Amino acid sequence: MFFDVVAFETKRMLRNFPSLFFGLAFPVMVLAIFGGIYGNEPSDFWDGRGTVDMSVPAYVGLVVAVAGLMSFPLGMVEYRSRGFLRRLKATPARPGLFLAAQVIVNAVISVLGVGLLVGVGVVAFDLHAPAHPLAFAGIALLSAAAMFGLGMVIASLASTEQTALVIANLVYFPMIFLTGATVPLALMPDAMRAISDALPLSYAVEALQWAWVGGGESITVALYVLGGTVAVSAAIAAWLFRWE
Amino acid sequence: MIQAAQVTVRYGQLVAVDHVDLSVAQGEVVGVVGPNGAGKTTLLECIEGLRRPDSGQITVDGLHPQSDRAAMALRAGVQLQHTAFPPRTTVEDICKLFAGFYPKGAGYAELLERFGLSEHRRQLVVKLSGGQQQRLSLALALLGEPKVVFLDELTTGLDPAARRVIWEELRQRNEAGLTILLTSHHMDEIEFLCDHVAVLVKGQIMARGTPAQLVASHSRESLEISGDHGSVRPALEAISGVQLTTTGKRLLVQLDDPALRAKVDEILARHESAAVRPLNPSLEDAYLNLTGEQAHVL
Known part of the structure; x- marks a missing residue:
């Protein structure tokens, strides 16, 4: 049964242009633009690191953010608002299977998105290998958990697809520019830095960049923030999420 | 097959279903009729296990609709009043999905054929007409070879020919033992299909009997x-x-x-x-x- 549900979700994902575009193509496009402009030579903007070496791990943050904050909650709200989850209640399937399948399918898209990014980085822009590959994988997983957790909160708050789309866009698009993923934080005035510090994805980007390029600065705070985001969003979603 | 006793549902001050008794024997077709807002859908949802009544007892084939949900879902097919399909999915995708839910779900191709949906197998469900979605919804209700089906507003939005096809299909399945509980606004449908009718008004059953009895005593x-x-x-x-x-x-x-x-x-x-x-x-x-x-x- 679970296999059928995953197969069903996979086909729906393959027809989901926005999710595929923002998960697979958009990060590579951004990399192509900034990599094309700056290359991977050591840059003052990035503390002497190459733009591509700093950008790829940051865009990994974008990949998990778009899956967790947009594709995943929109999928859940689609099901709930159309009454499909209610219909499922009258079948032997548990609606939880669909939630699990959505997480799996979006996770697969994220893994493919990261693979594409790294592949293009290596082939086109001389991306260097990560300094701490295992830590990078772990942080990517933690960041994904935080984003999917926030996505679950969005799915709990939004009663219609339109609301979910608006909330997801409001949460996601500022994160592209304000988390250090595309624009170096060093360039930002204090006010914008303050906003950036309030966004969980900023910490994901910071920790992912640390794991990729290595570095002296501590990421303890970032890890606590991401772990806290997972815990708090899980608690809120458990409290607010409704199947119907 | 279905026993409902003193089922009551309240929405705040409003009593949507008021101490309703309803029993449906194995192999019987029973229709619940009544004006919009009479409580037909709410009553059906309680029996389907989608809603917990405020009081009253319900069993379906000896099972409690809510606490025996999984076992009941294998025996009961459901067509909800509002057909609800997710986007980006085809007729065939959703049939395959539902076929995976039931041990006897593999024969959906034949159902699609009978309901005139075969040529739409690869079409997106959201692009189907209202009547086609209605037929798909009915096919999904029958797909697991249930012992009992609950059909809320069976043929609303269907053209006369499609209604006939569905009536014949249901009658055949009923002759093979299927128990049917349905709601409808169409009295011709009730007369054609139902062994018994219950008339629900403001949450209460005003009358019940065979269609012929109701005509004799109330027209x-x-x-x-x-x-x-x-x-x-x-x-x-x-x-x-x-x-x-x-x-x-x-x-x-x-x-x-x-x-x-x-x-x-x-x-x-x-x-x-x-x-x-x-x-x-x-x-x-x-x-x-x-x-x-x-x-x-x-």
Whole structure:
């Protein structure tokens, strides 16, 4: 049964242009633009690191953010608002299977998105290998958990697809520019830095960049923030999420 | 097969379903009729296990709809009033999905064929017409070879030919042992399919029986007058127990008591310009009388 549900979700994902575009193509496009402009030579903007070496791990943050904050909650709200989850209640399937399948399918898209990014980085822009590959994988997983957790909160708050789309866009698009993923934080005035510090994805980007390029600065705070985001969003979603 | 006793559902102050008893025997087809808002869907949802009644007991094939949800879902097929399909999915995708839910779900191709959906297998469900979605919803309800089906507004939005196909299909399955509980606004559908009818008004069952019993006991004697009925009208209006309804150029005369017929005939005999046609008593008359709804003036 679970296999059928995953197969069903996979086909729906393959027809989901926005999710595929923002998960697979958009990060590579951004990399192509900034990599094309700056290359991977050591840059003052990035503390002497190459733009591509700093950008790829940051865009990994974008990949998990778009899956967790947009594709995943929109999928859940689609099901709930159309009454499909209610219909499922009258079948032997548990609606939880669909939630699990959505997480799996979006996770697969994220893994493919990261693979594409790294592949293009290596082939086109001389991306260097990560300094701490295992830590990078772990942080990517933690960041994904935080984003999917926030996505679950969005799915709990939004009663219609339109609301979910608006909330997801409001949460996601500022994160592209304000988390250090595309624009170096060093360039930002204090006010914008303050906003950036309030966004969980900023910490994901910071920790992912640390794991990729290595570095002296501590990421303890970032890890606590991401772990806290997972815990708090899980608690809120458990409290607010409704199947119907 | 279905036993519901004293089922009550409240929405705040409103009592949507008020101490309803309903029983459906194995292999029986029972229809619940009533005006919009009478509580038909709410009652059905309780029996389907989608809603917990505030009080009352329900069993379906010996199972409790909510606590035995998984076992019940294997035996009961459901068509909800509002067909609900997710986007970006085809007819075939959703059939395959549902086929995976049931041990006996593999035969969906035949169902699609019978419901005229075969040529739409690869079409996105959201692009289907309302009637096609309705048929798909019914196919999904039947897909697991259930012992009992709950069909909320069975053929709303279907064209006459499609309704016939569905009626025949359900009748065949009923003859093979399927128990059916349905709601409908179409009295022809009820007469065709149902062994028993329950009339629900404001959450309470006003009457129950076979369609023939309801017609015999609740439909009034009616006449239809065409031609010049303006001049007869005042005289008929003067008789108490006679209801007059204008429908287009015709006047519908309904008698609360068959004994009034002589009086009415006497008046009509004096107005030869009015053409009179007695109407066969129908379930629709019985329904309108029971629910207190007036025939809509066209």
